[in-house]
Amino acid sequence: MLFWTVIFFTISLVFLVREPFKEMTIKAGELYIQKAQGEITEKEYNEKALKSISWAFLILPLFLGEMIYLIYAIKIDPIIYPSVILLAYMIINMVCNKTKKNELNTEEDIQKYRMNLYKGKTLRSIIYNLICCGYFGYMFYILVFWK
Numbered sequence: 001m002l003f004w005t006v007i008f009f010t011i012s013l014v015f016l017v018r019e020p021f022k023e024m025t026i027k028a029g030e031l032y033i034q035k036a037q038g039e040i041t042e043k044e045y046n047e048k049a050l051k052s053i054s055w056a057f058l059i060l061p062l063f064l065g066e067m068i069y070l071i072y073a074i075k076i077d078p079i080i081y082p083s084v085i086l087l088a089y090m091i092i093n094m095v096c097n098k099t100k101k102n103e104l105n106t107e108e109d110i111q112k113y114r115m116n117l118y119k120g121k122t123l124r125s126i127i128y129n130l131i132c133c134g135y136f137g138y139m140f141y142i143l144v145f146w147k
Contacts, residue, residue: 001076002143004069009136011062016129019121021055028052029117036104066090073139078146086135089128 070087
């Protein structure tokens with residue numbers, strides 16, 4: 001449990017400081033724009049998009065691992081509330097976070113999409129990563145010094 005605490009703490013710090021998958025997200029978004037403008041075919045888009053979104057195969061095990069960690073942390077956490085709240089937040093965020101289909105029919109729509117694509121971190125992601133860093137620091141303290 002201590003090993004995974006250090007791993008998740010480090011990952012939260014990395015996501016707080018920088019966005020490791022931002023370049024791949026931009027590349028996938030630019031491919032979507034090219035497809036909408038008719039510069040590439042559907043088949044070319046599917047082939048290139050699969051390569052550019054390979055990072056999603058890294059995020060899914062990370063997300064599932066963090067969920068499993070939080071379930072086990074509920075048994076170890078003497079206060080219980082921090083683990084339950086973070087687990088509930090992750091589940092609610094997963095259920096409520098719907099990606100909408102972007103219609104890129106006009107040049108204005110494309111510019112809006114491109115601006116959102118290149119925009120930096122959101123306040124929501126910064127706050128979430130700060131909370132995760134605090135939580136995993138708390139769990140490190142519990143695992144090392146509490147018992």
